Each structure stands twice: as C-alpha cells, then as structure tokens.
Amino acid sequence: MERPSPSPARRRIGAVRLAIGCAQGLTLWFFFAKAEAIWGVGPHREVMAYALPLLLIAPLVPILGVGRLRRGTVLAWLGAACTLLVLLVAYDLWRAGPPADGVAPDGELGPLLIPAAFAVVYILHHLIEPADAARRWRPPYAAYVGGAWRHAFQIGTGVGFAAAVWGVLGLSAALFDALRLAGVAETLTAPVVVMPVLGLAFAGAVHATDVRSGSLAARLSVATVLAAVLAVLATGLLAAFLCALPFTGLEPLWATRHAAALLLASTALLILIVNAAYGDGTMPEARSPLLRATVRLAGLLLAPLVGLALTALTLRIAQHGLTPVRVWGLAACAVAAVYAVGYAWAGLRARPWMSALGTTNLVGAVATVLALLLLLSPVADPARLSTADQIARLESGRVAPESVDFTALRFRFARYGREALAQLAASGDAAVADRAREARNRGINLPPGGRPFAGATIAPPGASLPTGFREQSWPREPLAREPASCLYSAARCILLVIDLDGDGTPEVLAFRELPDLPGSGGVFATEAAVYRRDDRGVWRKAGTLSWPFGRAIAQSILAGIRAGRAVPIPPGLPDLDVDGQRLRFAPDANQSGR
Structure with a gap:
C-alpha cells in the first residue's frame, strides 16, 4: 500500500492545484472576453491560436506533476512543453497560409493539432514522471503503467466533474431567471465566473482522486476485471473475422471503402484492452488460464490486422494517390506495426508470460510521439x-x-x-x-474576381441602393470573414435596404449567399454586415447582425429577406454610459414578446 504523505504537504499540493486551475480559468476568460479589444480582431485570432493549446494542455504538467515530480523537473518540463506547443502552433499557422480566395483565415488551427499535441504531452509526461521518481532512465514497468492509468482516470474524472458543475450553474441560472432575478442568473453564467469555476472543479477533482489512492486502486482493479472480459470477447470475435476471410475473400472488405479505418480501429481496441488485462505484468500466476491464453492470442492477431490495413491503404494510394488522411493512416500503420511485432514476439515466447509487452509498450509510446511530431512538422506534413x-x-x-x-x-x-x-x-x-x-475560382463566395455587385440581389423587391453606395470604392476583405464580398467581386449576396434606426436615412445590410462545396457538408451564413453613411457621406460598416447556426435557419432568413418580410424591432431601452463605461441593455426573456 502506498504510504500517504503528511497532511500539511497534501494540503499544500491541493492549494497549488486549485490555484493553477483558477489561474487557467481566469486566463481563458481574459483571452476570450478581453483580448480582442486589446489586440484587435486580426491579431486577436492569432493570439488565441497560440493561447488555446497553451492554456488547455500546458497546465496539465503542473497539475499532474506537483507532488510527484521534483520542482526543478516540473519547471523544466513545463517550459519544454510550452516551447513545443508554440512551435507546433507556429508551423500550423504557417502551413494554413494567409487568407486567400476564402480559404484559411488567420488564426485558424487545424482540427487535429490540439488532440495530437495533447497526446504528445500526455505520453511524454508519463515517460518523464516514473524516471524522475525512480531517479533513473528506465524505472520498473509497473511505474509507467500505474501513472498512465491513474492520470487517465484523474483527467476523465476532472472533465466529467467540470461538466457537471457547468450543468449545475446553467440549471441554477435558469431557475433564478424564472424568478426574474436576472442579476443572479447573469452572474452564474458570466464567463468571468464560469471559466475559473470550471478550472477549480477540474483541478479539485484531480486532487481528490490523487489523494484517495486506495479508492483509485480499487476502481482500476475493477476496470482490469472488466477489461479481461472484453479481451476474451474482442479476441474471439476478431479471430473469427480473420478465420472467415479465406471463405469470403477480401473483395467485400475492400468494397466498404473504409477497410483501413475499420482494421486500425480494431487494432487500437485490441491493444488497449490487452494492456488493461495485462496490467503492470506482476503476479501473472494470478491470471486465469483462459485470460493468459486470450492475451497471448490477441498479441498474435495484431500482425494480420495491421497487414490487412496496410494493404487496404496501399491499394487506395495506388488508385488515387496520397491524401492527408492516407498519410495519417500510413503513420498509424507504422506505429501499429511496432506493437504488432512486439506483441507477436511476446505471444510466441513460452516463458515468462507476455514479458516483452512492457518493452514493446515503451517503444510504441516513443514511436507514437515521433510519428505525431513528424506529422505536425514540415518533415512529414x-x-x-x-x-x-x-x-x-x-x-x-x-x-x-x-x-x-x-x-x-x-x-x-x-x-x-x-x-x-x-x-x-x-x-x-x-x-x-x-x-x-x-x-x-471555386471559392466559398464564388469567384474572387469579376464585376462588383454583379452577384448582388437588392431587397425588398423594387428597392434600389442609396446614392453613393454602389459608386463607393470598397476595400477588399478576406472572404472567409466578410459577408459583403459582393461589394468588390462577383460573389452572390443579398443587399437589404432598410431604415433600422428610424432616422429617415436607410442602412444597407449585406447577407452572403454561400454555395455548397463538394464534400464540405454545406456552408451557409450566420451573420450580416450593417452599413450606414457617416456625416461625410462615406458608407462604413457599423456592425453585424447574427443568428443561430443552422442550415434551415439561414435558408428561412434569406427567403424572408428576398420576399421583403424584414421589419426593424426598436430596442426596449437604450444602453447607459457611466463615465465612459458602456452598460449594455439585455432584455429579459419573458419580455421579448412585448
């Protein structure tokens, strides 16, 4: 049994974790709510691209490492992790390129960057922590297994508890709002409150599961038993699948057009449950003969599964060439091959039972980190x-x-x-x-060139644009952000002429019409740009109107605008200025129909 640390030390560790969680939440709130006003829209997007991975991933190093890593190790590893994340983000932004023809707006991270970066940091952390604790490069395999499973459980518990706290805050806000206590409801849902509270909830849950190591060990023991059952089931079914192939042939499998993904997913599942059933490799005699035979067979099944996945990928590549998805698939096959070779060697050895599994897992972890870093860098982009x-x-x-x-x-x-x-x-x-x-020329907003206003539809029917609006020289903006790209190109849009503020001078609202791109799942507008004439007669963008994200909503709004059914709604009460601070009026939900 692990000897508990002195209570004052545990309290200090808990306080440090809670402070890190609170600081993480406050910093996230700052970047989401305040940074745009400081840096502006364009730079803010790039700043957020750097801040998001750093604030989501880097705090895990001290939260998980405090009390288990030496202070110098924590600081050095935290600095290295932050440097690595900054380099990965910098390259990802560079590879996206400048905004051109409606593609790759500034500050847009690739969808795989944060998950891949998290995997790299998580794996490296669990290679560093056992080595630092044992004061040697190669600690016992049980130390690696215990830390990895413990932290996976802690992170999962922390995320689940933070989600539950968020739900409680939202439900409580709805209850207070029903009593027309809008101030309390707004406080409970304000980002400056929610984000630090979620950071505290996550850090507190991590600390609670770390302190109660006996309870955690019991849960992991139960998970091992369940994994053993899954190992028997999955191994039996995958063995049956492989035995059926000589009778069915490979054509039905290739005809699915996603055979490689299915086979790699099966490989990953088999690796996961075999490791859960194997545990830390101690006391193999305690395992039942059925489980020992199952784990040994599972180790032998990996090789044919990986071989079939690689065959499926190479066939598709021969037909259609490389794509980013297929490159990721090849990298997954390479890493899976490391596990397949090691597990097969472990399964073929009679004694001791699966002893090569530990070494294979360490080599596989290093191979996974190297593969991810290569894929996220220019080397194997x-x-x-x-x-x-x-x-x-x-x-x-x-x-x-x-x-x-x-x-x-x-x-x-x-x-x-x-x-x-x-x-x-x-x-x-x-x-x-x-x-x-x-x-x-096939862009999100259609051709970037062409005659300005050529694709514009004027609404309501019979209306005409105000004097000077069409004649004004409009600066070109990144198409990915600008609803009114038809002002300087042949892109399609609807220009609604309407007097929004009732001063007798019409404003112009630009709604973009976005055609679907092949394979994109459909792209459609969620905002309109509002233009008004200033005192010098120059038309300037005054702001935007937005609506909820959704295809049906966008289609309904655009249809109503074409038909001339847009009607301004006067605000109930104006905003208030107090010594230069603007107090914004937000109508109560129960009064929205008045």
Whole structure:
C-alpha cells in the first residue's frame, strides 16, 4: 500500500492545484472576453491560436506533476512543453497560409493539432514522471503503467466533474431567471465566473482522486476485471473475422471503402484492452488460464490486422494517390506495426508470460510521439507529402488531368496545395491550366474576381441602393470573414435596404449567399454586415447582425429577406454610459414578446 504523505504537504499540493486551475480559468476568460479589444480582431485570432493549446494542455504538467515530480523537473518540463506547443502552433499557422480566395483565415488551427499535441504531452509526461521518481532512465514497468492509468482516470474524472458543475450553474441560472432575478442568473453564467469555476472543479477533482489512492486502486482493479472480459470477447470475435476471410475473400472488405479505418480501429481496441488485462505484468500466476491464453492470442492477431490495413491503404494510394488522411493512416500503420511485432514476439515466447509487452509498450509510446511530431512538422506534413505525390502523378502521366482532384489541392492540402495549384494554372498544358484555374475560382463566395455587385440581389423587391453606395470604392476583405464580398467581386449576396434606426436615412445590410462545396457538408451564413453613411457621406460598416447556426435557419432568413418580410424591432431601452463605461441593455426573456 502506498504510504500517504503528511497532511500539511497534501494540503499544500491541493492549494497549488486549485490555484493553477483558477489561474487557467481566469486566463481563458481574459483571452476570450478581453483580448480582442486589446489586440484587435486580426491579431486577436492569432493570439488565441497560440493561447488555446497553451492554456488547455500546458497546465496539465503542473497539475499532474506537483507532488510527484521534483520542482526543478516540473519547471523544466513545463517550459519544454510550452516551447513545443508554440512551435507546433507556429508551423500550423504557417502551413494554413494567409487568407486567400476564402480559404484559411488567420488564426485558424487545424482540427487535429490540439488532440495530437495533447497526446504528445500526455505520453511524454508519463515517460518523464516514473524516471524522475525512480531517479533513473528506465524505472520498473509497473511505474509507467500505474501513472498512465491513474492520470487517465484523474483527467476523465476532472472533465466529467467540470461538466457537471457547468450543468449545475446553467440549471441554477435558469431557475433564478424564472424568478426574474436576472442579476443572479447573469452572474452564474458570466464567463468571468464560469471559466475559473470550471478550472477549480477540474483541478479539485484531480486532487481528490490523487489523494484517495486506495479508492483509485480499487476502481482500476475493477476496470482490469472488466477489461479481461472484453479481451476474451474482442479476441474471439476478431479471430473469427480473420478465420472467415479465406471463405469470403477480401473483395467485400475492400468494397466498404473504409477497410483501413475499420482494421486500425480494431487494432487500437485490441491493444488497449490487452494492456488493461495485462496490467503492470506482476503476479501473472494470478491470471486465469483462459485470460493468459486470450492475451497471448490477441498479441498474435495484431500482425494480420495491421497487414490487412496496410494493404487496404496501399491499394487506395495506388488508385488515387496520397491524401492527408492516407498519410495519417500510413503513420498509424507504422506505429501499429511496432506493437504488432512486439506483441507477436511476446505471444510466441513460452516463458515468462507476455514479458516483452512492457518493452514493446515503451517503444510504441516513443514511436507514437515521433510519428505525431513528424506529422505536425514540415518533415512529414500530410499536406506537403500529398501535394508532392499528386503533382508527381500528374506530371508523370500516370493520371489524366480530369482524374486529378484540383479542388482538394485548394481546400484540403493547405498552402502546399494552393501554391501547386497556382503553378498548374500557369502550365503550358491547356487542360491542366484550365482545370487549375477553375479550381482556384471555386471559392466559398464564388469567384474572387469579376464585376462588383454583379452577384448582388437588392431587397425588398423594387428597392434600389442609396446614392453613393454602389459608386463607393470598397476595400477588399478576406472572404472567409466578410459577408459583403459582393461589394468588390462577383460573389452572390443579398443587399437589404432598410431604415433600422428610424432616422429617415436607410442602412444597407449585406447577407452572403454561400454555395455548397463538394464534400464540405454545406456552408451557409450566420451573420450580416450593417452599413450606414457617416456625416461625410462615406458608407462604413457599423456592425453585424447574427443568428443561430443552422442550415434551415439561414435558408428561412434569406427567403424572408428576398420576399421583403424584414421589419426593424426598436430596442426596449437604450444602453447607459457611466463615465465612459458602456452598460449594455439585455432584455429579459419573458419580455421579448412585448
């Protein structure tokens, strides 16, 4: 049994964790609520791109490490983790490229960056912590297993408890709002309150599960028993699947068009439950003969599963070339192959039972970190490798121009694809150049060029634009942000002429119309730009109108605007200015119908 630390020390550790959680929440609130006013919209997006991974991932190092790592180790590892995250974000922003033709707005992180960065930091933390505690590079395998499972349980508990606290705050706010105690309800849902409270809840849950190590050990013991049952079930079913292949052939599997994903998911599941059933490798004699045989068989099944996944991927690559998803799949196959070889070796050895599993897991962890870092860097950037492969296939004549997905080069291959597309647009091959130019002009808002206002529809029916609005020289804005791109291009939009403030002078509202992109799942507007004329007669953007995200909502709003059913609603009460501080009026929900 683990000897508990002295109570004062545990209290100090708890206080440190709570302070870190509170600081994390307050800093998140600052960046979400205040940073835009300080840095402006454009720089704020880039600042947030750096801040979000740092604030979500880096605090885990001291929260998990305090009391278990030496102070110098915590500080050094925290600095290294922050440096690593900054470098990963910097490259991710660079590869996205500047906003061009409606693609890649500033500060837009790739969807895989934060999950992959979290995985890297989590794995490295659990390679560092046992080594620091044992004061040697290779501590006992049980130390790695205990820390990894313990922290996984703590993080899961912390996230769940924080979500529960958030739900309680929201429910309580609704109850107070029902009593028309709007001040209390707004306080309970204010970001300056919610974010620090969630940080405290997460850190407190992590500390509570860390202190009660006996309870945690009992839960992990139960999880091991359940994992043993799952191991028997999953191993039996996967063995049956592999035995059925000689009778069914591989064609039905390839026909699914996602065979590699299915096989890799099965491999990951098998690795997870085998490790849960194996535990830390101590007392193998306590395992039942059935479980020992199951784990041994599972180790042997990994190799054919990984082999089939790699075959499926190579067949698709031979047919259609590399894509970012397939590069990630190849990396997953490479890491899975490390586990497959090690587990097969462990399964074939008679004595001791699966003893090579520990070494394989450590090598696999290092391989996973290396693979992720390579994929998130220029060395093995999936977009760079995919672009090079697709261009090589085209230039070598292996594929005809009509078989190349030029749209993917523009929208899915980051700046590498767009730069290649620009070169192809200037190609001497007319077929290639025409298709490349067509792909470049297929934007979120339609062609970036063309005659201004050519795609604009004036509403309500019969209305005309105010004097000077069409004639004004409109500056070009990034299409990904600007609803009124039709003011300077041939993009489609609706221009609603309406007197919003009742002063007798109409304003112009610009609603963008966004066509669906192939494979995008549909893109549609969620805001409109409001333009009004200043005292010098110059039309300027005054703000935006927004509505909830949703295809049906957007279609209904645009249809109503075309039909002339837009009616201004005067505000109930104005805002209040107190010594330069603006107090914004927010109507009570129960009074919205008045």
